[in-house]
Every structure is written in C-alpha cells, then in structure tokens.
Amino acid sequence: MSADALHSIYVLLLGFSVAGALATGYQVFTARPASFNIFGDGTGVAAVAHVPFLVFAAPFIIMRNAIFVRRSGLDNFVTAMVATVTAGLWSVLSGKFVVAAVAMLGLA
Incomplete structure (x- = not known):
C-alpha cells in the first residue's frame, strides 16, 4: 500500500x-x-454557533440516520450507498482540515 493511500485512510478515519x-x-x-x-428557529447566535459544529459532526449524523433507516425496515441499497459515500467524502474533507489545522499550529 502506498504512502498516499495510507494517508487518505488516516484522514478518513x-x-x-x-x-x-x-x-x-x-x-x-x-x-x-x-x-x-x-438550529431552532434559525436566527440568533445559537444558530450561528451550530454551523461549525454541524460541519464537523455531519458524517456521524448522516451515518447514524442511514443506520436508523436501515433498521426501521426500509431496505434501499441506493440510499445507503449515497449516505455512505456522502459521509465518507465529508469525513475526508473535515479530516484534511483537522490535519491542516494541527500542522498550522505546529502540533505535528
């Protein structure tokens, strides 16, 4: 396995x-x-504060919702595949941001 592939897996995880x-x-x-x-009603400081949280927590929320739909008896392969790919790509992007932020702070 190449170093780039291992780095991509690391970033995803x-x-x-x-x-x-x-x-x-x-x-x-x-x-x-x-x-x-x-978000509540979508206005105010609380709604704005939730945006960064959701940017980084979204892969977990997407996969949890996909698993819940699967357990409820709605077996749709395409829906599960789209949710998994979306959460995976989102996770890679947020992982890259975390790696860049850690490198910028000089912690790695």
Whole structure:
C-alpha cells in the first residue's frame, strides 16, 4: 500500500473520529442526539454557533440516520450507498482540515 493511500485512510478515519467525538459530546451535554434540526428557529447566535459544529459532526449524523433507516425496515441499497459515500467524502474533507489545522499550529 502506498504512502498516499495510507494517508487518505488516516484522514478518513480522523474525520470520522472527530465527527463521532463531537456528536457524542453533544449528546452527553444536552441529553439528546445531535441532528440537523438543532438550529431552532434559525436566527440568533445559537444558530450561528451550530454551523461549525454541524460541519464537523455531519458524517456521524448522516451515518447514524442511514443506520436508523436501515433498521426501521426500509431496505434501499441506493440510499445507503449515497449516505455512505456522502459521509465518507465529508469525513475526508473535515479530516484534511483537522490535519491542516494541527500542522498550522505546529502540533505535528
């Protein structure tokens, strides 16, 4: 396996890890799972503060929702595939951002 492939896998896993940690931390502090409905009425400081959170927690939320739909009996391969690919690509992008931020701060 090439170094580029290993780096891509590392970035993917880092993105999913960050998403899972954020979503789980949100659930610990608020006693409700993170979702795309956390904006409330969509105005104010709270709504703006949720945007960065959702940018990084979205892969976890997408996969959790896809698993929930699958368990509810709606077997649709295309929906599951689209959710998985979307969450994976989103995770790679957020993982790349985390790696760049850590490198910029000089921690790596």
